[in-house]
Amino acid sequence: MLNSEPSAELPGSQQQAAGGSKVTAERVAVVVLLAAAVIAFGYTRHKYHQTTEHLQKLIDENAAMRKNITKTRCEVMTVQKPCPQPPAEPCGKCQEGWEQNGPQCYYFSTDQLTWEQARERCRRDGGALVKIESEDEQSFLMHTLRDKMVEKEDRFWIGLTDSVTEGTWLWTDGTPLNKSLTFWGKGQPDNLKGENADGQDCVRMGEISRSGLKWWFDKSCTAPQKRICEKSAETGR
Incomplete structure (x- = not known):
């Protein structure tokens, strides 16, 4: 009758398989993190450009509004109080x-x-x-x-x-x-x-x-x- 003894290679094979699975999981995690970082950076960059463009638009609109207000005020002042003419010098x-x-x-x-x-x-x-x-x-x-x-x-x-x-x-x-x-x-x-x-x-x-x-x-x-x-x-x- 043959003796049924546990194979000496089984535990090592299982350990190797388990080690390989761990490495693969770490690599996947790194890739996921990198992908998330790239996505986050791209999103942040996009939002930055949007914010910058919006800010510049507000600045331009504010400048145009101030110019228009100044022009309107000058026109109103000219109508309400025209500049006095210098007095005529004696001949x-x-x-x-x-x-x-x-x-x-x-x-x-x-x-x-x-x-x-x-x-x-x-x-x-x-x-x-x-x-x-x-x-x-x-x-x-x-x-x-x-x-x-x-x-x-x-x-x-x-x-x-x-x-x-x-x-x-x-x-x-x-x-x-x-x-x-x-x-x-x-x-x-x-x-x-x-x-x-x-x-x-x-x-x-x-x-x-x-x-x-x-x-x-x-x-x-x-x-x-x-x-x-x-x-x-x-x-x-």
Whole structure:
């Protein structure tokens, strides 16, 4: 009679089978977890983009609404309270015989006097020998003189002199000449002493044939010349 003994291989086979099943279950669990993580990440990413797009849409709508409110408010304010117009400035006028340029009046004489006499006559008429303070003013005087000069030496005194200190040019109000704003003719001032031992200490302007703004020439203060007087325009009524 054969002995029925338990097979020695059975327990090992069962252990191997059980071990294989455990490994397979762990792998399945890992795969499931990874799949769940991927799905969760994808869902979160999708929701993030949706939230971002929604937020940007709200921002754009808010900006458009604020712009529309501001525009509407400005329109309402304009209708309810229009901007006040600046008050009209009083008009200036010059007395008869004087010519106006902006707020200033100018008198161009026809008689000839020495520089000191011309200065005193301008004072007596309520003004002063002209003080030229801009290119625009020089241009106005130049173009006006073109219509009044009949010969080359027909020139006009202006209020500039260096009779106090040679080479230091002063206007009649005592202010020094701005060296960056001068209109000397070519080679001027030359202080020639041919007609007066004291030289040429006063300034006249005018040159029929010359172009540009360089119309100043020094001259002996005792030479008779025409004059340009200047004063502020009176307030119109």
